Amino acid sequence: MIFGDEYRPVQKNRVNLFWTGTYKGEITEHENLGDYLSLVVVEYMLKQRGLDLNAQIDRTEYLYAIGSIIGFGLQDATIWGSGLLRKENAFRLVRSKLDIRAVRGPYTKEYLNKMGFNCPEIYGDPAVLMPIIYSCNAEKRYSCSIVLHHSSGLREHIDELKDMGLHYIEIKTTNYKHFVDEIAQSDMVISSALHGIILAEAYGVPTVYLKDIEINQDFKFDDYYSGTGRVQYEYARTIDEAIKIKPVNNLPKLGNMCSALMETFPYDLWPGGGTYVLECLIIVQSDLLLLYSCYIFVITYIYNINSIVQ
Structure with missing residues (x-):
């Protein structure tokens, strides 16, 4: 369930966007706009790549975006721009695994770091978009x-x-x-x-x-x-x-x-989204190319030394 709401069950093989709101699982016209914007912004970002929030994937993922919601869910999650409501909420994360792409601000970063999480210095509430x-x-x-x-x-x-x-x-x-x-x-x-x-x-x-x-x-x-x-x-x-x-x-x-938030949006959670994974592959490929170049250099050097000796 999303934040313990029996009317909002977790969807298997989907990216589940966590945000505070709804009444009996239905979005009403009286939602708190600050929380509801999480849905608006995430859907906009996905639309830029032709992706769908409800697309089926080969695993179940959890995404936290707009809101002071870190520490309220028990799931391992991807964090994109969320924050803590209070510093004490960080202690609820003791057994969690978080993939943090951006957080709302330095105070959230500080307390996540204290809990042992790798938190980049990328700040911003996605509502700024x-x-x-x-x-x-x-x-x-x-x-x-x-x-x-x-x-x-x-x-x-x-x-x-x-x-x-x-x-x-x-x-x-x-x-x-x-x-x-x-x-x-x-x-x-x-x-x-x-x-x-x-x-x-x-x-x-x-x-x-x-x-x-x-x-x-x-x-x-x-x-x-x-x-x-x-x-x-x-x-x-x-x-x-x-x-x-x-x-x-x-x-x-x-x-x-705004630029940092757009660059760190977790497109890689969706099939065909790829940015984060692709960048990792490019880095790996570059490292392999460098390793291969070093190998060729060493072999050539040894061959030249042997030629001189002979």
Whole structure:
């Protein structure tokens, strides 16, 4: 079962994409967008090679992409851009085997390294690829928008937030195009949801992180921000602070991060995907060619020495 959900059984001879969501195995219109984007991005990447997420393979594989989901599954898995929710979750991996291609940020890498995993210094939440998947040139309509974490207690006060002049954007949706349009139409975005921050920055919109003390998910924000070169960053504890605080205008340049994520996508899990395996074969072939060249050199050298002696 995927994350212990009886309605989401593991599919044998498939690549099982793990993401948090669904109701009784069905995708609803009220999914947390940050988690749902895992499906959107992975399917887009596969489409570039004419591959299908549901294609049959000769083994059963597990793929973790977007989300703070490392440590929540018991399977040996391939990691592409996932992160830890908290550092303590790394201890759940004591018996796991992970094939890590990229992680969300340096904090996740640090604790995976401490658990003995070989984790490359390749960072990025795959949601940063969304502008490649969906381009948006919407005109500005809102001076300040707010996105709340799907579990935030502030969700009970949405009408009050609107009365304060804030435009509310709902993150519990699968309509990513509408969500992105709303983000792009904003001069700035206040968000207590990580993917509200990530998507706004990906589309070039200044942000303010609203720290939700009740949820306490600092680790994943530290992870993302440090992965984009920001070890220290400002945040607001209240809505009033968030409105007054200067938004992050010096947005990170995500081009290199996007390139690294696209280059490390695990196409080799699917038949005909091949990139990773092909590169390994090329390396092996190059090594064999070098070895053969050395062999010829040694034989020729010995033959010349014998000729001189004789």
